[in-house]
Amino acid sequence: MVEQIVKPIDSIIADSRKQIQPYVFKRLESRRPRLPGKKIAKVITITSGKGGVGKTNLVANMAICLAQAGRKVIVLDADLGLANIDVIFGIRPKKNITEVLNGTCTLEEVIVPGPCGVQIIAGGSGISELAHLNPEASKRLFSELRLLEDKTDYLLIDTGAGISQNVISFCLAADQIIVVTTPEPTALADAYGVIKVVSQQREDSNLWVLVNRAENQDEAGFILNRIQTVAWDFLKFRVQHLGYIPQDKFMYLSVRQQTPLMLFSPMSPAALQIRYIISNNFYEKTTENDVNKNEIKGIEGFIDRLSRLWNWEKA
Numbered sequence: 001m002v003e004q005i006v007k008p009i010d011s012i013i014a015d016s017r018k019q020i021q022p023y024v025f026k027r028l029e030s031r032r033p034r035l036p037g038k039k040i041a042k043v044i045t046i047t048s049g050k051g052g053v054g055k056t057n058l059v060a061n062m063a064i065c066l067a068q069a070g071r072k073v074i075v076l077d078a079d080l081g082l083a084n085i086d087v088i089f090g091i092r093p094k095k096n097i098t099e100v101l102n103g104t105c106t107l108e109e110v111i112v113p114g115p116c117g118v119q120i121i122a123g124g125s126g127i128s129e130l131a132h133l134n135p136e137a138s139k140r141l142f143s144e145l146r147l148l149e150d151k152t153d154y155l156l157i158d159t160g161a162g163i164s165q166n167v168i169s170f171c172l173a174a175d176q177i178i179v180v181t182t183p184e185p186t187a188l189a190d191a192y193g194v195i196k197v198v199s200q201q202r203e204d205s206n207l208w209v210l211v212n213r214a215e216n217q218d219e220a221g222f223i224l225n226r227i228q229t230v231a232w233d234f235l236k237f238r239v240q241h242l243g244y245i246p247q248d249k250f251m252y253l254s255v256r257q258q259t260p261l262m263l264f265s266p267m268s269p270a271a272l273q274i275r276y277i278i279s280n281n282f283y284e285k286t287t288e289n290d291v292n293k294n295e296i297k298g299i300e301g302f303i304d305r306l307s308r309l310w311n312w313e314k315a
């Protein structure tokens with residue numbers, strides 16, 4: 001059984017903010033100001049070939065980190081077989097995405113507030129293939145998703161592992177894909193499998209690799225270079241480096257306490273590294289003016305691509 005949270009979440013959040021304040025917020029806020037124009041939410045899918053490599057924890061901590069820097073974040077648990085992001089966040093949602101697909105409630109009713117203002121859409125089990133949804137359910141999903149565009153800066157999608165049609169579709173439809181791997185050869189081989197499928201189906205995919213549970217920067221650098229080289233040599237596909245997260249015992253403890261690491265132990269090695277990655281790569285909000293420049297199409301683009309992939313009529 002998972003232990004109960006000992007400290008109230010509000011005081012954990014306040015403590016973590018106090019600890020990281022001098023280090024992060026000034027640096028983040030000094031970056032480029034937001035450009036004017038209609039807001040576009042950046043859609044990022046986080047996936048892996050092998051299971052258990054740290055996707056869900058990365059999503060939860062990315063979300064908290066972005067929220068602590070003043071960004072609006074919605075997390076969608078799209079691991080439709082083994083959804084569990086609510087457990088990592090220590091929340092107990094009463095409704096999940098299945099109810100939206102069934103038409104028994106709206107997406108807004110399903111979204112639950114998590115720590116630091118992160119909004120969470122819990123996943124449900126028993127949805128086998130979204131591509132086989134009936135037209136009514138798909139239309140409902142599209143029109144509900146569209147409402148999120150101006151409510152958020154980031155839509156982070158946590159998928160299951162592997163190359164099922166659901167997972168690959170969420171990758172192909174997103175503005176950016178993060179493939180998580182550990183240094184183990186099995187995880188690397190499976191990460192390559194995902195990269196291969198994605199690159200074959202959409203050669204302009206914006207795909208980044210992150211090495212989790214690395215011993216040190218050298219080990220991670222070696223692995224990232226190897227993936228990049230193999231992807232280029234065999235697939236002629238450009239993979240980008242997102243960086244690494246070190247092996248950190250506080251990660252395990254944070255999962256046990258059902259409190260994301262960023263709050264449980266904000267100065268631990270993995271938390272510092274996640275914050276470093278986020279502040280360097282994900283801080284800037286996207287507006288209409290950025291869309292042409294950097295290929296970010298937001299939730300509308302996500303819906304467009306999904307409907308093409310699954311031959312759905314747009315709602």
Ligand SMILES: Nc1ncnc2c1ncn2[C@@H]1O[C@H](COP(=O)(O)OP(=O)(O)OP(=O)(O)O)[C@@H](O)[C@H]1O
Nearest residue numbers: 051052053054055056057213246247248251252255
């Ligand atoms: N950087 C890290 N250091 C130490 N342990 C870690 C680290 N990252 C993840 N873990 C451990 O790995 C476990 C699995 O993580 P997580 O649930 O995020 O993986 P996942 O990829 O989402 O798994 P699944 O494929 O089942 O969805 C965590 O419970 C945690 O104990």
Ligand SMILES: [Mg+2]
Nearest residue numbers: 055056079159
């Ligand atoms: Mg997971």
